[in-house]
Amino acid sequence: MPGTLKIAYRLLVNDRAKFAALLVGITFAVFLMIEMTSLFSGILKRASATVINIGAPMWVMDPAVQTVANTIPLPDYVLDEVRSIPGVKFAVPLYSGGGLVKLRDGTYQSVNIVGLDDASLYGRPKLLAGNIQDLFTENAFLAVKDSEFYKLENPAVGTEFEINDHRGVIVGIAHVAASGLFGVPTLYTTFNRSLQYIPNMRMTISYILVVPKTPADVQAIKKSAAAAGYVALTEDEFIQKISTFYTYQTGIGTNMLLMTVISFIIGLSISGQTFYTFILENIEKFGALKAIGAKGRVLISMILFEASFVALTGYGIGVGLCAAIIFLARLYLPDYAAIITYWNLILAFIMVVVIAAASSYVGVRKVLRIEPFDIFRG
Amino acid sequence: MPKAAIEAAGLTKWFGTGEAKTMAVREVTFDAYFGEMLYIVGPSGSGKTTLLSMISGILRPNAGTVKIEGVDIWGLSADALADFRLQKIGFVFQDYHLFPRLTTAENVAIPLILQNRPWDEALNEARRDLEVVGLKERAELPPVKLSGGEQQRVAIGRAIVARPDILIFDEPTASLDGETGRNIVSFVRQHVLSDQRCIVMVTHDSRIFEFSDRIMRMEDGKLKAIERESLSAQ
Ligand SMILES: Nc1ncnc2c1ncn2[C@@H]1O[C@H](COP(=O)(O)OP(=O)(O)OP(=O)(O)O)[C@@H](O)[C@H]1O
Numbered sequence: 001m002p003g004t005l006k007i008a009y010r011l012l013v014n015d016r017a018k019f020a021a022l023l024v025g026i027t028f029a030v031f032l033m034i035e036m037t038s039l040f041s042g043i044l045k046r047a048s049a050t051v052i053n054i055g056a057p058m059w060v061m062d063p064a065v066q067t068v069a070n071t072i073p074l075p076d077y078v079l080d081e082v083r084s085i086p087g088v089k090f091a092v093p094l095y096s097g098g099g100l101v102k103l104r105d106g107t108y109q110s111v112n113i114v115g116l117d118d119a120s121l122y123g124r125p126k127l128l129a130g131n132i133q134d135l136f137t138e139n140a141f142l143a144v145k146d147s148e149f150y151k152l153e154n155p156a157v158g159t160e161f162e163i164n165d166h167r168g169v170i171v172g173i174a175h176v177a178a179s180g181l182f183g184v185p186t187l188y189t190t191f192n193r194s195l196q197y198i199p200n201m202r203m204t205i206s207y208i209l210v211v212p213k214t215p216a217d218v219q220a221i222k223k224s225a226a227a228a229g230y231v232a233l234t235e236d237e238f239i240q241k242i243s244t245f246y247t248y249q250t251g252i253g254t255n256m257l258l259m260t261v262i263s264f265i266i267g268l269s270i271s272g273q274t275f276y277t278f279i280l281e282n283i284e285k286f287g288a289l290k291a292i293g294a295k296g297r298v299l300i301s302m303i304l305f306e307a308s309f310v311a312l313t314g315y316g317i318g319v320g321l322c323a324a325i326i327f328l329a330r331l332y333l334p335d336y337a338a339i340i341t342y343w344n345l346i347l348a349f350i351m352v353v354v355i356a357a358a359s360s361y362v363g364v365r366k367v368l369r370i371e372p373f374d375i376f377r378g
Numbered sequence: 379m380p381k382a383a384i385e386a387a388g389l390t391k392w393f394g395t396g397e398a399k400t401m402a403v404r405e406v407t408f409d410a411y412f413g414e415m416l417y418i419v420g421p422s423g424s425g426k427t428t429l430l431s432m433i434s435g436i437l438r439p440n441a442g443t444v445k446i447e448g449v450d451i452w453g454l455s456a457d458a459l460a461d462f463r464l465q466k467i468g469f470v471f472q473d474y475h476l477f478p479r480l481t482t483a484e485n486v487a488i489p490l491i492l493q494n495r496p497w498d499e500a501l502n503e504a505r506r507d508l509e510v511v512g513l514k515e516r517a518e519l520p521p522v523k524l525s526g527g528e529q530q531r532v533a534i535g536r537a538i539v540a541r542p543d544i545l546i547f548d549e550p551t552a553s554l555d556g557e558t559g560r561n562i563v564s565f566v567r568q569h570v571l572s573d574q575r576c577i578v579m580v581t582h583d584s585r586i587f588e589f590s591d592r593i594m595r596m597e598d599g600k601l602k603a604i605e606r607e608s609l610s611a612q
């Protein structure tokens with residue numbers, strides 16, 4: 001490391017109070033930004049939980065569907081239409097809807113019911129206990145062991161219960177990748193049985209799950225579905241659509257965005273302000289350095305180094321703190337939704353770079369303006 | 379005939395324009411020689427600091443030339459001039475201008491560090507210099523822990539660490555009591571001045587006049603040579 005940067009480093013860290021204030025400012029901002037955006041990422045992932053857990057490459061739905069939870073039933077004949085589209089390897093119906101389970105003490109618990117195609121059980125979850133074939137026995141359900149599992153009083157294979165005034169029995173305990181957003185437990189059953197438990201309707205299919213023959217068929221399938229008045233989305237497109245809905249059509253996204261912006265502004269003002277006073281305090285000395293023979297770019301490199309050092313250290317501590325808090329929160333709140341994605345980290349990093357750039361810009365301007373002659377005149 | 383270290387010719391500097399124009403220095407011509415300690419005295423506002431800044435390459439004159447060891451310094455590019463100052467000129471300011479968050483040794487080492495000398499080597503030389511100015515024991519302390527006289531000696535250490543040929547002092551004793559000021563200048567005279575070095579010092583302090591070789595007086599932007607005796611008698 002060049003000696004001038006070592007000098008810069010010492011000027012910075014030896015000023016304990018300001019260094020601490022700078023770190024606190026950046027750490028705080030990074031922490032809040034990552035916490036906010038992680039929480040939001042977590043919520044978005046949960047909002048798409050059903051899509052992720054079923055794992056079908058394509059989904060056919062009513063054009064008005066905004067999120068996977070707000071289903072709009074399709075008439076039965078659409079299934080045949082979709083099956084006849086060239087490029088479709090196979091297509092199966094999916095039921096997704098709500099139900100009420102009566103608990104032992106007589107209270108009711110809402111549940112999410114997923115009905116899998118009877119012939120293929122396409123999209124079935126991994127079983128932790130029980131046998132998947134038992135799903136074809138009378139009144140059979142799988143209970144998903146996620147963070148909501150306890151709300152069904154931790155059932156086991158063989159547990160009986162009442163659902164929408166019918167008898168049900170747990171034949172397996174399942175594991176899925178993503179928990180849902182709405183805090184209700186999930187039960188899987190077969191498509192036909194799900195219809196028996198649900199107040200009957202003329203249209204019964206929530207989604208049609210499609211597996212194309214080859215990835216190249218995706219576009220043609222989308223076109224044919226559109227021509228028939230429906231929408232076919234790939235898994236990613238559907239997740240994106242749900243994310244867009246929660247980001248822009250609900251208060252969640254805008255509030256998170258607002259909080260992120262506020263954290264950014266707070267971080268920027270604390271750090272910018274402190275860095276500015278730090279430069280001001282040393283400004284005459286920087287002027288003396290200029291007189292001695294330090295070139296402008298050397299002074300700039302010193303300031304940039306100081307700003308980046310603070311920014312990166314604060315970023316590291318902020319990210320670590322956030323990971324620790326999320327970890328702790330998960331220990332005590334199994335439902336805690338935050339997930340740190342690369343996207344969150346990159347966003348916070350960009351904001352930290354902006355904070356560092358803005359702070360050093362002010363400092364650099366100040367230092368380039370100082371005239372050694374003014375130092376001489378005192 | 380002694381060798382000229384600094385040759386200033388026709389140096390002129392004004393500030394502002396029109397009504398607000400101040401003539402700070404008017405066509406000043408003089409030489410400063412190796413092996414001498416040249417004082418510039420004069421009333422406040424007479425242009426001493428302005429002149430000092432022009433001959434040391436930190437304030438561009440409106441007219442005139444400055445040659446240091448034959449090099450026309452105002453003909454150099456800004457970067458070349460910065461390098462020239464770094465190699466050839468040492469500065470001692472009235473207010474020391476030491477970094478409070480660095481140790482004394484680190485402060486002294488700064489010119490060497492700016493010359494990209496390895497850190498350890500620069501610090502070792504700085505410690506050697508601190509020994510010269512009698513502050514060996516203070517090397518690892520921050521300058522704020524030192525007295526004013528000690529801080530000025532640190533500043534002198536910093537000014538000489540890169541072995542410059544020219545030393546520029548602007549009121550080095552103004553922030554010190556009389557006795558301390560005398561001691562410091564006496565020290566400079568004995569240990570810092572040499573045949574290969576030229577020292578130009580601006581001062582108001584008549585108690586240090588005795589250490590000078592030559593004194594010039596500035597008045598209203600003009601410079602004239604005077605006798606030391608005539609000044610001391612005032
Ligand atoms: N940047 C400037 N802008 C305007 N006028 C200036 C500027 N610098 C110096 N002057 C003026 O130039 C004149 C000479 O100033 P200078 O600082 O050289 O005087 P000095 O002899 O060093 O005084 P002192 O003994 O008080 O230090 C003064 O009238 C001063 O007001």
Ligand SMILES: [Mg+2]
Binds near residue numbers: 377426428
């Ligand atoms: Mg002055």
